[in-house]
Amino acid sequence: MEELYDSNLKTSGTGAVGDDTGPLTRGTNPHATAFEHDQHHGHHGLVDHQFSDLAQQRESGTLGMWIFLATEVMFIGAIFVAYFSYRMRDVYFKDFEHASENLIMWVGFVNTFVLLTSSLTVVLAIRACQMGDKKWVFWNLILTMILGSAFFGFKVYEYTTDYKEFLWPAAPNWTRQLEDSHQQYFLPEKHFIMDFFPHKDGEPDVTFEQAKQQLTKDQMDVLKVELNHAKLFYRFYYSLTGLHAFHMLVGLGIFVFLAIQAYRGKYTPESHAQVEICGLYWHFVDIVWIFLFPLLYLVK
């Protein structure tokens, strides 16, 4: 095998065009043009000694990331399954639907758009690597980071609003505020309370304040149970989106590293496995969100 690695080639590789007599060029085509020869030498330094050629090295790298992603599918998939084991039951579904109405749907929508676009910029970065267009490798990676940061900006806005509206899985004051008549914020239980009163054109006849005062003790008990179901929904909401946000954070860190490497012009058509592998990870995070958005924000 002529692809055997020799560390000398790292330094002498590209320059040693005329040197086709030594052991380092064993197996090469004697009729090869100088250009091909040159390229061949250049490859030797890129292949680690445990691999026989570039293609095997590349495949091993992506395969390793696919194995990691398979474990991630099972990990996050299990939480989805747990969520569905509740959601499929009627007693929970109705309350999950109300709980979901409190989430900010447009933020979920915009974030889906942002993530899909960032997936596009990642493949464009990989394509720029393949084409040897170092400038666009860098700028596509920067674009990806900008989009990833935009996702986080929306996420922070969303979590902050959720916090102010008491959309917590363990908000202690939900039921207490039911009894205190005065509330400052839009309460998560509004939808649940209004369910007890007649609707006219989708709007309840009574004000929220009147409604709370008219509830009987029995209705209050039912309400408390429904709110517990809603809290369960928020538990899933925070576990799933939180995990996803953590993955995004890791991905952003990786892309900072990639962008620095790209700025130094490290990625060439022959050697850009890092971009390819980290791209796989980024796409996976995107896929998780593709499922999160309809299943958490669009419950009906």
Place this chain on the structure above:
Amino acid sequence: MSETNEHSVPHEHVDPLKSYLVVFGLLLALLLLTVWVYHFDMGVLNTVVAIIIACVKTSLVMLVFMHLRHGTKLTWVIASTGFIWLCIMITFLFSDYLSRDLPDPLKASVIPVMPVAAETPHQAPAP
């Protein structure tokens, strides 16, 4: 990889720019479709349709963006293992859950609801 001639430079597939842009357009169209479908009340079908659309989007991302369509058979096997195990878990878990009438643990202590005085509750929340 096995076909790679050891004397030639192994090249990756370079997809045309158009294929990426088309897939991106399809993904955005499917995103809009998800939101559009949400506004119809189809009962259980709403969830089913949402999941189907998400699966189509995932396939597009995996095949084109993640270059699975140029991947080796081994890559396909590894990429599908996670989903296969997930399917096994879903099948067994839900064949159990769906085939029996589960009590609601949170609702166990609830007593029947009385309607509000002079008001007809539009919905009687039965336990």
